[in-house]
Amino acid sequence: MSDSQPIRVRIAPSPTGDPHVGTAYMALLNLIFARQRGGRFVLRIEDTDRARFVASSEQMIFDALRWLGLEWDEGPDKGGPFGPYRQSERTPLYLEAVAKLLASRNAYRCFCTPERLEEMRKQQAAAKLPPRYNRACRGLDPAEAEQRQAAGEACTIRLAVPVEGSTTFRDELRDAITFDHNNVDDQVLLKSDGFPTYHLANVVDDHLMGISDVIRAEEWISSTPKHVLLYHAFGWQPPRFWHMPLLRNSDKSKISKRKNPVSLIYYRQAGYMPAAMVNFLGLLGGGMPQGEDAASEKFSLDEMFARFQFEQIRLGGPVFDLEKLRWLNGLYLRALAPAEFLHAVREGVFSDEYLGRIAPLVQERIETLGQFLDLTDFFFLDQVLPPDSVFLPKKRTLEETLAVAADLLTALEASAWEHAPLEAALRALAAAKQWSAKEVFMLLRALITGKTASPPLLESLEVLGRARTLDRLRRFLDHYKGAAAPPAKAKATS
């Protein structure tokens, strides 16, 4: 990493679902870094996981980041000199890299099946050994292994981690971090489906794209030695590493959708202002002058470009405090000129687009226009929390209803957000729980509308949207958590 190298940073989200608030946080930090040092900010899509790939996700990532005003300089949608910026379009590059690694004996073919690996892990767990690949295939004769592969036998390519010694790298915020090689696993670099894993693709792309500074979340620290080993194996200069604190739930665990809204779509639809969100993210982890040095905790992206200091970042993971976000959002809303506020209400709550989707759902069942909001209020409410007199089916206990509601959430999370799959998911759930479809539909209706009578459920779900629907279910479950649960267990054994 020579000092003369131009500053280039990147974010590398994977399109596996709704755009995540953590992605926005990393985008913000990378953007600031680039702007402060005259560098370029790259957006790269890491779509190497076929199993978790969600087709609509990429566009949602673009939209969400643009909504926040976190614009990138190079990316899949706007090109740049180091494309393509979508990993699925770069497979020849990874194959080439793997060939080099194989030739230099820094990697080897592994024919162990997933089942066998699973079995091995079980045994290791039973013997209280750390779960680690036992390197069964590492001693295979390379020529022989190549033949087996050529003959069609499925295999992965693994990194041959040196048996002895250790790897030390510098984290710009923490100084030297050392990992002993016997704590580093022979990581799979190329999956049997021919796609690279994160580790390989990431290193190859960061190098090829001239990334000077890798600014990513702290969860990557433990795999950094693998990355450094790869850079060395390729004979490349590693970038600088800056590991950022992880956003947390209020119980301090890594932020997750079960305990916190994490979808940027949700925040947009729930009426948060992009500037408030960016401001809030900028407040987390330090970086901006606070306390006596700061005129206010309210600041813009431009002010962050001017005043943010990476050296000031606090390493403790900040709790994503919705209360404070809401307060900040209120500040921004109140600061709007009346005309701007009206515009925000129109666009954010009563847009033609949104009303246009809602109106058809009630036209058949309306007698006066004055009833419009009576029939559709749940589309506009921030929260819906019905009492059990509304959601509890006759002949069902609270306990089993809550259990079904929990399964409802799981089923909806896994479903595509369209009429047919949603209906199928609900009917399948009813069958599995031995509830009538009517009961399941009614329960869900109550939970998202707060009423027992509403416009058609499936259509309403589509219009309300995935993010807000799931949030309502989570809030409901959270609210009733413990209400019907068996007496708290003494303490979870771990």
Add this chain to the structure above:
RNA sequence: GGCGCCAUCGUCUAGCGGUUAGGACGUCGCCCUCUCAAGGCGAAGAUCGUGGGUUCAAAUCCCACUGGCGCUACCA
């Protein structure tokens, strides 16, 4: 379990060897006010995780412990 990272009010944070440990959110009270917010004022809230050092002096430096978190996949 192993490895790694981290550790100041409930939460976000200031602090960089000598401070009455400061600010913000939240909470509470008062003022304003037809209500509710907003706004103003004020209060409670942190023996700086614990124990050892170093130093005239430690929240600040060092060590140990404890706790939290992360990783431990053919996910990223």
